[in-house]
Amino acid sequence: MKSCVILGVLGLAVLGHAVKMDPVIHPGCVTYTPPKPDEKSIIFSEAFGRLGNNLLMYAVMYQLQISLGVTSYINDECLIYLRKFFTEESIKLKSVQATYCNYDQIQWVFYYKHIRPLLTDKNYRTGKVLYLWPSTGKDSKFDAYRGEAHACPEHELLVKAYQRTMRNTLKFKPEIMKRVNHIYDEVAKTMGQNRKDITFVAVHNRRTDHIQYTEVKQGKGPLKPSYFHHTMDVMREEVDHKYMAFLIVSDDMAWAKKNIKNKKGDVFFAGIGIPDVDLDIGTDLAIMAHANATIISRGTFGMWGSILCGGEYHTEFGLPDEKSIFFANATGRLGNQLTLYSLMLQLKISLDVDAYVTDDCITNLSKFFTQESLFLKSFQATFCEHPKEIEWENYNQFIRPLLIDKSFRLGRALHLFPTLPGLSRDFNSYRSQSHECREHELLVKAGRYNMMKTLKFKPDLTQRAAQIIDHVVAQMGRPKKEITFIGVHNRRTDHLEYFERYFKKKPLKPSYFHDAMDIFRDEYDHPAFIFVSDDMEWARAKIKNKLGDVFFVGTGNPDSEVDIGTDLALLASCNATILSRGTFSIWAAILSGGEYYTEFGTIVPEHKIHPDLDFYHQDFKFK
Structure with a gap:
């Protein structure tokens, strides 16, 4: 990796x-x-x-x-x-x-x-x-x-x-760079190669006072020589370069020379190793900063060596005392992709683990949202291996143990809710309704709030949605600030059969939407109902518009990504939402951030009730 x-x-x-x-x-x-x-x-x-x-x-x-x-x-x-x-x-x-x-x-x-x-x-x-x-x-x-x-x-x-x-x-001082260039040139001379033909890997090991610090503060013992030997071997196999030089830098060079083996003749003990002399400290950091890659131990010095280097770096990643890796595969359409992405992002934050989704999920979401607002990475974009090549520990059970048992947070590689033969539907993929517990409720609230605050639609989708809203404003004949926009979504087409088969529910009747709109008419002086559906023909035929405040503006094309994105961006730009069924409808309400009407009545999001709560961090961090 x-x-x-x-x-x-x-x-x-x-x-x-x-x-x-x-x-x-x-x-x-x-x-x-x-x-x-x-x-x-x-x-x-x-x-x-x-x-x-x-x-x-x-x-x-x-x-x-x-x-x-x-x-x-x-x-x-x-x-x-x-x-x-x-x-x-x-x-x-x-x-x-x-x-x-x-x-x-x-x-x-x-x-x-x-x-x-x-x-x-x-x-x-x-x-x-x-x-x-x-x-x-x-x-x-x-x-x-x-x-x-x-x-x-x-x-x-x-x-x-x-x-x-x-x-x-940042630029190192000339006297430091003079020393560093001399060290690099001497290594190249020893190897009998031109400096530009060598891949330099700086290896840093912080010891002395930091050993006691990590033992007391983190309960960690010193890194063993095997960590450095193994990582150098990984680098030798990974890097397609004939000539490689490992430059050892440490505040305890005596330990390094005694314990780091040099059987291949490509290890050079280049560090000065005097932690109390400024010129020597600067030289050691500059050695790391001018390498092609780094292997680091612990502490901020090694971290800054790798940052200033800017190349590939190796850490203790994957050892039993390091963050666990959680992975999940998002399937289905946009609403399902958003649900799984939100779950993984919030697990990363709340449990302090490394969480990943698939390339397909990130690629799909990137069609609708800006790259900058997608904070999770795909597994494939991070690691060399494909997820199928990893010996995962499959997690197909109730989510509560994952949230409260701290043993899941270190040294594990978990594939969450993979589709496996013989398992019940409840845990063969992630279904929120299968995990009813207080901890999961907190996780979902935090995840939804986070997505509402961070996800940004792509500019072309935002522009199309704004143009539609502006057209509605013109038809209403009053200032935009006086209008309360209510997004109305009705998922039909393939979803009707799905809900009847798995939940024994009949399609929502027109009366559901009429009742919901009447509630909002009583609540707001000038509502505008922005109707979006994957079956706009049904909407125009069945939804009454006697007051002229219903606008059938949805594109209704479930196979066009631009239309799907426009519909969601349009609903998200509204002040409140009337939902039907399915995850697309749910995410329209979440991204809108306002109150929403469901089959079970009107729901006001908790961040509206308690605006001073820090939903993102303090109240939803599992200790």
Whole structure:
């Protein structure tokens, strides 16, 4: 495998925190004045620790400045430290001390919370003065920035963005590059080859103080030599290149030289290995950054070596103490694909596992939604093997054990609900109605909320839906803001036989839709009913339109992807929904985000009832 919100409810402390910092006055500093409500927010955080941790905090703050359009600052100590390794021109952020002469008088609002509100709520981007994740001495996951505490698709995008940004902007200092080039040239000379003809793989092993840290904090023992031997063998087999050189870098080079075997003569102990000398630290990181690929151990130093390298990297992935892999195969039409995708994405978030779907699922969803809004990857796009080649542990049972038993979360490779002979329909594929329990209810709510917030239709579908709505507005003869759009969906065609066969249910009668529309007419002054169906002939023949507020605008072509996408985008753009049956109807209501009418009455989504709840993260994270 390869590799607006009231401040108090957002996890913010009360206003008025002046932060004590070392008294340093920089030439050219200016007097701080708070930003006006329409001016860019100011955000600040401090970096602590060694080079890897300083790089991490700098990268997050710089990318927040780029992505959110705010003004970011870091502490003086961080920038002074980074300038020991990288050129002045390549470090883009300023310190708050170097910018404001009276920085110690700034009244910060402390932000102790998951990062998602910061990324999604535009109220944070103007007029705010935020100190992100200040350290209070408490052992809290939000007492400092820790990437693993912020799992969500938006954070994942931020991480990917700052990795690209750092690769494209950071430049090592000339004295470091001189040493690194000499090391690479000497290896090439020893091998008797041109440097450009060699695939260099940097191998990093963090030891010394980090061994105790991982034992105490994570319960992990040191990595054994076999991890490095096995991974190098994998690289030797994977890379179609005649000449390969493994460059060993470690803060304990004595251990490396004693324990890493070099029977093939392609291992070079290139690291300096002195963790307290800045030039040596920079050289080791630059060795990794200029390799073609990396093998990393633990800690942020090795992580940054692989990020700055930008090539393929190998980790402990797949070992018993690593995240489990969940895989599922989505079958059926668009509604079923969305249901399975949503399940897998929410399992990834709630259980902190690696979840994948098939290429076909991602390809199909990409026809309707932007690539950027699809956060799951396909198994085939991630790994060399096809899913059929993997010895999966099949999971065909009630979902509750998967959600509450933590043993499923590490070191497992699970194929969820595969179609197997002899099994009941309940567990031969994923059917939500087969998993009634409180935990599954929470998972589904979180998944639906997440999909509503993150999925974006492709621009051509959004444009077609908007044109239809504009045409309806013109026919209504009143301002658009006065109209409440009610999406009405009726699934018929092949679905009639399906429901009669498996659920013994007859088709919905016209009276169902008439009753539902009357309820909304009583609730809203100027409703417009946007009728969509895969059988528009039936709709026009059976649905009464005596008040002239029903608009038969659905394309009704279940075999055209553009028409299917337009119908769903149209329903999703409405304020409320009247459902029929089937997953397409359900997803129309979910993506709309408003109240919806079903055979069982009117349902108001929970995020409408409790708008202050963090459905995405805190309330639906299985501990």
